[in-house]
Amino acid sequence: MTAELGQRLKSVRKRRALTQQELADLSGLSVSRIRQLEQMEHQGVRLATLRQLAIALRCRTSDLQPNGATDTEHASVETSELWEPVRRALVAPPERPEDDDVPTNEAVDAAYRALMALVDAHRYRDIAAVLPGLLADAETLEGHEGRAIRARLLNLTAWMLVQNRQFDIAAMTVAQAIDVAPERGIAVGAVNAGVWSFLRQGDLAAAQSLAVKWADDIEPRFSTATPSQLALWGRLWLYVANVGVRDNTPGATDEALSLARAAAARIGREVLYDPNPNRPFGPVTVAQITAECAVISEQPSQALAIAEGLPTAILAPTSAPRLRHRLDIAHAHAQLRQFGDAVGVLRDVRSIAPEWLAQQRYARDILGTIVTERRTLTEDMRELADFVNLEY
Template sequence: MPGRTETSPPLSGGRLRDIRLSRGLTQEGLAERAGLSLGVVKKVERGGSARLETYHALARALGVRTSALFDPSGPHATRRDDRDKLDLMPLRQAIAPPMSLSGRFVSGNTVEPEPDLRGLRRTAAALASSYYGDDYAALAGLLPALVRSARTAVDHFDGGPQRAEALRIRADVLQMAGRYLTQVRAYDLAHIALRDAVTDAVTAADRAAAASAVYLQGWTLIRQGRLDETEQLAVATADDIEPRISRATRVELGVWGRLLVRGSSAAARNNRPDAAREMLRLARTAGSALGAGTAAHPYGWGKFNWSTVALQAVENHVVGRRPDRVLGLSTRLAASTVTMTSNTWHRHRLDVAQAHAMLGQGRQATDVLAQIHDEAPEWLRHQQLAGSVFQEALRSSGRSLTRQQRELAAFFGVA
């Protein structure tokens, strides 16, 4: 469950206004029904941006899919993305090199040694650990060379098991790159990496790796607000790879369950709660089949077990603005013995902070955010939603800021 949607897909103020008027609602009436301020409704109708959670609240109040509000005409020319602040040139050159008239990629004058597939696999595994350790500096520094080396290995071997292994390695490396790029909001480059990862895995006849890359594509698409496509892609792929439960391997159960969880996430955000619940019901089948075990794929979808489904249910309750259920389920999860990756736990704690903020419990929300900051500051730095939750928490925390709140305000850049 690697993420939530924190960016703003283009939205047409005129489209929102037309739907509102067709429902016989004033701006004040829509704001009240959606649980938003009048200022937010006015801002969005003027063409201003907002979080996807805000769009979902509007869609829920109007009884339409969230995607029905999005503007298909294209992005705003003056809106810039955070990726402009990042030095991604080496990774961009490695993932999307130019192509010459011969149909071959032009990758500069770098001289690569004879490919060492075992060494490449060891390096890829070590770099996967860097992602889970929130060491984004290591990822940014080492991924370009690893992508180039994997490309060289594929080009070097003409066929046989060595070429198949080189393709599998490159697919895994590109999945890591796509996951990192999605985390830092370089979505177009992430999409290129993940599309190529699917191609490599399919060529190597590795359906599980291909499905894993599809799962990560879903994260990128959700971050872009492409909810219909995400759900369709996840459901279609899950149907294609649905295992026979009694004979399935852990990896087969894990990737199938992960795809269903991804589809549920998209459906919940797209104001399709019944579809979201049905996909989680199917995903629980995979979790139950694993029993107390855990499926893992370090390069793509990470880990999957029964708690993955439970955590997505919590997130769907956040999207549906049911904070009491969020806190109730979180208490039950905290009392369980299941182990999670640090990223998964911190994402869940961010849900808990948002639930407290929704209930006007600003101090409790701040305490949770402070705990996440102490444990994973680099991860938190890339979570735009965290800053929004903190601002919401401040509004219900009283007039004077505590030392803890002042430190978080400086971290999030909140005046």
């Protein structure tokens, strides 16, 4: 990827009649960094850096990333070991003893729904311990209902794998869930996990292609659509908006947000489109993503104004979208150099969902900015940096 990035960056810069120094001035990067990138002397270019260059060059971010993902961050050895039994259960389900009772649809579905309390609390260790046996039981289910239960379980498993940065096996699990699902309304839940995985890895083209394809495929008729149908469709457009702001295509972002906002207005409230408590959609969710887009486009005051106007009692404090929104608030404070406020938000998130925060590269990025910009660090800042494993 790095070689092609260097070639593309140099080509676009020359097409824009810019010197390396002029591009450095426009993008806010150093001229030595521009030189390194063009000469392919730098590994691991982040999506945020490519976006700075794309804005300066008046092109799409994805134009500078021909081979897709640029932000893939692999899990720690400890996290990978935690999820290895789940990986094995997905790849080669264990054979059941002949004298074992055959699992019923009702029993597997009840066990799946019982997991939601652990999911809501982000208790990944407990979830990883339960999933292998449950996945093995689900393998035996048949018929429309059995396939639906298995697809939902695979959907949840894929979501958990993405959350814990197990991207390769998550992609396989998404494909399995889509293949098993007896209807599109169930399959699209797994699609959401797939789009989110691409976004977490910075693969903008893949994320947009998957989201738009399925949004077009399941487009509801507003006059007769159920809240769940509208929510599934609207959530996909929120992903498209997320891609657009990262890809330096503000028009696409605005259009996608408008479509999602229309679906949310039609529903009129927050709804869960999946048993997973981290899958809400409605006016509050749309506003949160609008704030996220504002932060990414470096409009922190706008993001904070949106956050200030949101009701706090609609989404549970442990809901992943609300936690993610809290990180956006912390990021906005950091952009405004309100470092104490940013750290206060991160500290609150840690107290609510420590296992969730530990898996967030976003939190490391925010703290990295604070560590770089501050002359001295407080005890809270040092402790949080250690907790999220911020590299030196």
